[in-house]
Amino acid sequence: MRSATLDEVARAAGVSRATASRVVNGTTTVRVEARESVVEAVERLGYIPNRAAHRLAKRRSDSVGVVIAETTARLFNDPFFSEVLRGISAGLAAHKMQLALLMPQSESEENLLEQYLAGGHVDGAIFVSLHGDYPLPERLHARGVPVVVAGEPPRGSRVSYVDNDNHGGAIAAVNHLLEKGRRTIGVINGPLEMTAAASRRLGYLDALRLAGIPARAELEAGGDFSREGGARAMRELLQRCPEVDAVFVASDLMAVGALEVLRTAGRSVPAEVAIVGFDDSAVALTTDPPLSSVRQSVELMGRELVSVLLQAVEARDHVLRRVILATELVPRQSSGGLPTGKS
């Protein structure tokens, strides 16, 4: 159960505790023989450093808080969270940092959270909550706690963040539809208080503008990133603009709902209506026809969140860092993307 201590290792290796510490921590200034005997002793005794002692002496926690402050509904229906968590976990593990997961579920827990994060229990914090106006990251940043958030925060914010290129991805999607000869292109938006949704919408509008096609308000419908919402929006669109020949849908899940409505309405995809989704999630491959979508790597986002945070921790600086991850259009049959059967 109890691992050997550094003292025991030192004694076994016939060196001082200081030297033992040096080789364990990879300091180079140690004679080869000393190093070797320490390494041997570590092996033999199965030495595992005591993290608490290490932290106390170094005055660093070697752990980062990952805060997921999200409603139950979103949390359970959006694979985003598991995926970004996986990326964060991998990034942290590579740096031997511990992931302290925090999921506040009430007002009072929120308050404790701020105490906790500001109290030196962690070296920094990553926020993965998506809803627009969340003041905690900003407050912690102001108190000098290194912070990074997933997704672009509302404008005016001073905290570092990592985000996917939502705007660029949307432009690519709409350009693709334009190249396919579509001219009456609708959009199904996500909830616009989320910056991701707002950016995708902007990309749609910008792509149309660049192509010299005037935007029409009746070609926009609102969703909520859910399948149901996508279906509802598609019905609206069909009713308001029966001549619509393509739709850029701001999430794959909504696109699934839209496809169902189109099938029920007897509109063939992509012949009559071409569809492009966003996320390139697993469902994109299971729809009929397979869904063209904009790929983003949420796991990569998790890794980037870690590296941005650790940069700030190392540098002990207060620099604002922004990382925008590339997105990529993956054409499939729902937009007539691929001439062959390859998907």
Place this chain on the structure above:
Amino acid sequence: MRSATLDEVARAAGVSRATASRVVNGTTTVRVEARESVVEAVERLGYIPNRAAHRLAKRRSDSVGVVIAETTARLFNDPFFSEVLRGISAGLAAHKMQLALLMPQSESEENLLEQYLAGGHVDGAIFVSLHGDYPLPERLHARGVPVVVAGEPPRGSRVSYVDNDNHGGAIAAVNHLLEKGRRTIGVINGPLEMTAAASRRLGYLDALRLAGIPARAELEAGGDFSREGGARAMRELLQRCPEVDAVFVASDLMAVGALEVLRTAGRSVPAEVAIVGFDDSAVALTTDPPLSSVRQSVELMGRELVSVLLQAVEARDHVLRRVILATELVPRQSSGGLPTGKS
């Protein structure tokens, strides 16, 4: 940034560090005046205990490892993980324990994991991986590390676990179908190497047996807990036994697929075929008709996992604990469950 130390609090309160420690930790044997002046000093200085020092002195980590060793696909498509995580998080927070999330993603990370968990970095571990044969919990248990797993482990295992009453839930579901007058009841199973799937199947068989109805192999079809799998299984069932008048589907997601197939096949639900799912997840309310299902609380499971683990940690014992959480049938229209429109 840096919080006051206990020493500073003691000095400000005019007592010794020992006394200050006693009131901070809630020991009762402290004179009222001393207590009050310490409390006041804590307030005034904004004292936050240094966790590393506390841990080092107490030789306890006050944190538990939560291991999610799961394939990406399952992790991202199953809300189970977020939900159980939320329950665990809440349970741990209530005990002021820290949640160290561990998501090993390779062989080598798995090995480090065992080192880590056995190395005293955590007071115990909760395992949330679902696939059948996972040796790590057993090994840690044998090494004296308190361990509890979510879901019944394969038979022969000696580790504590918390599970939902899959068997009882399945019996309730099938009994309900029997009460509705159905006699040709099929089943769509999950992957049987998962104990949850196996138990549900057993419940189906037992309920039939108790009702004196012989089981027929052609009324069983296999799924994989996915929507696709459910659809495939339903097609099989219709082909092999067109006279089937009810199906117990071992997960809501599979039931969604089954309902789609039935609609396409022109079978009305519940008039011709009654359906009951399992999980009572959010989708149960969005299907058409609303899906009867067996309710289980995964979040509660998370809380129970914590309390079982902490019992073992406190007691420093090696007792095998098993907690089976009640499930409950929620009748809706897919089984003709409710005479009125209430769902």
Place this chain on the structure above:
DNA sequence: CTGAAAGCGCTTACAG
């Protein structure tokens, strides 16, 4: 390159 020693911030017998 190496060791003796101070220090990180807390807990807890022990003696009173």
Place this chain on the structure above:
DNA sequence: CTGAAAGCGCTTACAG
């Protein structure tokens, strides 16, 4: 009820 003191296991100037 309370304080002086040892101890938890590590890191790191400092002197050599």
